[in-house]
Structure formats: structure tokens, C-alpha cells
Amino acid sequence: MQAERARRQGREGEEHGHSTDRPQPSLPAVASLCIAGRAAPQCRPPFRSPMAIGLASTGSDTRNEVRHPQGAIQVPKITFVTAEGESIDVDGRPGETVMLAALVGMVPGIEAVCGGACSCGTCHVYVDPQWRDAVGEPRDLEAGMLEGVDNVTDASRLCCQIQIVDQLDGLVVRVPV
């Protein structure tokens, strides 16, 4: 199943025939990072800013290329369901965190202000019920931080503290409204 998904996602990887066990970066021919704001004259038509605080979806048709830069490697897929109900699939890499996957996928609502230091609470997600055992409970530092976060439930985690492992392939997390 993973291989099938990988085939769907990565033309480049297929061409280069990556089949190593360890994920090796195989980046797309052209990743496009056309960012909104006041566009430069040569810029393509502006998208809404993916990075704006209070992030809205970019509507960019090129986002997938940035979101799946790995090509055809078997990697855990993480699904983010945004506050607006949009599902965004991101290829995770074992050893990275779910927060990092969100940054690469430009997931709206995951600000991750502190960059993964477990000290800001802005990468709060709700882990889908069927994944809660696999993901586990927050540890001390994170539990303390969650006390200061709005709308916390039993499903709440700071996703900078969720390490991506192969067993989390298919993980679904929801971004708070």
C-alpha cells in the first residue's frame, strides 16, 4: 500500500529508482515557493500567504511539490485536518517530528513559534481517537506546557513532541479551530 501511494506521489523518485531502506532525499525537479504578499513584478499571480498568522489555505496548485519533496520513498504519511476541514497529507520522515512535517507541508494553524522547544504551545493538535495509543501521552515538560494552552482535551498533544516512526504511517491529527 505504501509503495502504491509512493508511486502516486513521486514521479522523480520513480525515475531515479530509489529503493533504499533509509529514506534518501530525492527532491522534485522544481519546488515552487510562490508566496503571497506584495508580489514582485516577475512573480506569478499571488496566492494567499501560507505563512500568515491565522493561516488560511494557500490554494496553491504547486504546494504538493513542496509538501512531498521526497519522491518515491516509503515514508510515513501524516494527515493534518485543518480548522477549515481541509485534509493535508505530508510525507513524514522517521526521526523528524510531526511539527516539522507540518512546516514542510505549510499546514495552516501550526505556527510552531518556538521551533520545537516545547515552550510556546502553538503546535497544538488533537490526535484522532484510533491513533492515541500509538502516539502516547505527553511527558512532563509537554504536559506542563499544555496547561497554558486553550481548548485542551484528552486528545491534545504538542506535535513538536511527537516523533515520527514507521508505525505512525497514516496518522491523522486535527488542527484546533
Place this chain on the structure above:
Amino acid sequence: MQDDVSTEFLTAQFSHTAEHQMEQPHALYTRLRNECPIGRSEQHGGFWFAMLYDDVAAIARNFRVFSNADGVAIPRHPTSPMYPLELDPPQHTELKSALTPLFHVTQAEAIAPEVEKEVDRVLQVMAASGQMDFVTLADYIPATFALRVIGIDEEDRPKLIEWVDFLSHGRVQPEKAQEVGMQFAGFLVELIARRRTEAPRDDVISALFETNVPGMGGLLTDDQILRTVMVLIFGGLHTTRSSILESLYYIARHPETREAVIHNLDNDKFWALAVDEFLRYSTPTQILKRQVTCPVKIRGTSLAAGDDIMICFGSANRDERRFPDPDRVVLDRSPNAHMSFGMGPHRCIGQNLARVFLRSTLKIVLKRMPDFKVPDDFVPHYQVGEARAMVSLPATFAPIAV
């Protein structure tokens, strides 16, 4: 900056190591934001730069397309690679996660009373004459506490300040940089080897001996510890000094800001916002490098794999698209997602300590010498480079009775 010079010329000439550009860079930044937000400089062998907040944020976050592994400085640091800054995930993630608990906000805040007391003591010692250069204080406080947290003994602190100063601003002289880099590394090699044989202490070096990072081969080697300690020293010393001086200078020149600060000295809610606004305004680390890992388009401009791009936090923090009235310190600015600590996975690990140092210093200076004056004819000069810091800030005030 001269208005009659073409944007093409300014773009090609842009250099973070050029004093005439970086002493007062904001007019240049503003023009580049408006006319050439993604540009290519021909200096230092050629590099791209990004000036707009949204671009800098997107690049800083996307560590897969924009790598730190080739180093974050131009010219390169003689001691590169330093960890975890000049590593990419997943190695970066693993090492940084191990370090993070040592710098957590609760730990940083726990030393705040002691920092305030020390600022107070230093002012009493230095300020009996009614005049001082704030550089002395701005050097002393971060050096004392950041280096203590790391585990550097008091007698070694002055030479570290000197080395870090040179390596931050003097790398355009490659031979001298190499020499200073080797002195700095040599000192740390000896220190780490010695500390291995001694009883553990309550500091970062001792904690690093116990740090297990499977992705880097298990327990850290002396070399890995050396590269980690280096980045902590760089981050701890220089940048905090810069934000302290820039903030004090702004206060000296803006009576309404001074009044507001004095009025709120013990108001925690005030400081929670004000400290980050002073940080946004000062932006100690103006610019850092990323290396492009795959062909990428930004605003229609094509960058090739292997290209260097400098992301300009100094410009992003004054981007009027993000921060209304960006050149003014708005003490209760909110939201204030500034990038003085960077953004994304490499965001400053010492940010909580930095806030404590800046807040404690401002608080006690304004408490002890609320009337301090910087001479009217004083014009600040800066050391430039990736980091930008005022060289001197002379002040006079009513002598503090000891």
C-alpha cells in the same frame, strides 16, 4: 543609502559585511523589500537574499529545501559545522530535543531574580561616578550567566568574549579568523577533556556528557560536544549584548518610551510584550544563510541546487506588510511574531534566557538610573556581519550612592 543609485546596483552590491551598508541598514532594506525582495548580490562570490517577512518565514521553515548543513554564515566560520545549528533534521531534531530541557522557560525564569540582583550590584560598583559605557554592562550580564549555565569558569570569560567578537565580525580577514578559530576550539578541546575527568556539575557541559543521540552514534563525542558548546557560546554572548544596547539607546532617544517603561517596571504583563518588541526592533542577528537543496522558484525567481540564500531577519522584522509602523517601538505590540530568534526548526534555543537577560537589565537600569542620558551628539557605530551590535553607548546619570 543614496536615492540616485539604481536598484540593480544596490542589489549586486548588497553585503552584510559592508559597514557603510549595515551601520544603518533599514533604508536599504526598505528599498529592497519594495523593489527587489528576492535579489542576487555579486559580493562574497555571489548569493541570493530574501527581504520580505513571508519569504524569510517560508524559507526558514522549509528545512528540506533550504539546508543549514553547509553552514549559516558567509564567509564560512572557521569552526563550522557547529551543532545543532548547522545540522538538518533528523539529526538536528534529535540533538536539539536533548538540549531543549536545559533551556526551558521555567529554568530561565528561575534565575531572573539573581540576574536582577547582579545587574543592580554591577551598577552600584560601576556607577558611583555618574557615567559609564553601557557596553560594559551589556557584555557582563550575558557573559556571566550564559557562560555559567554552559559551564565556563569566570576567569575564562573575557577571552571568550574577545574571540566571539572577532569571529562574529572579523571573518573577512581569513587568516586571522583561522587563527582565532583555532584558539577558541583549542581552549574548548582542553576544557571538555578536563571536564570529562572531573565530578559532574550542574551545567550544560556535564549534561552533554550524558546526552545520548542514537542518530549521531550514541553518547556524544568530545568533538560533537565542542561543536555544540560553540554555538551556545556564540548565541549566548553577542546577541544579547546587542539587544540590550539597542533598547537602551532607543529609550534614551524616546522620552515617551522611557516614561512608559518607568511606569511599568514591576508589571509582568507589560514586560511580556515589551521585551519581544525591543527584540523585534533590535534584531541582533540580522541575516543568516541557507543552502538550496533542489531547484526552487521564489516569486518567479529560479534558484538552483547548491545556491546560497541569505534570509534577512533584520528586514523581515521591519516589514510594514507584517508590522504596522515598523520603525517604532510599540511597547504593547501584539501579535508580534518577530524573527529575532529566527523561525522554524532552528529557532534560538536560548530565547528564554535572552528574554530574562534583556528584561532584567532594562528593568534595573531604569529603576536605578531613570534619568540616564546619552550625549546628544552621540552617533552609534556598529560591528557588522550576520550579527549587528553597537560598539559603544556612553551614558551619564545622577551618581548612584553606594
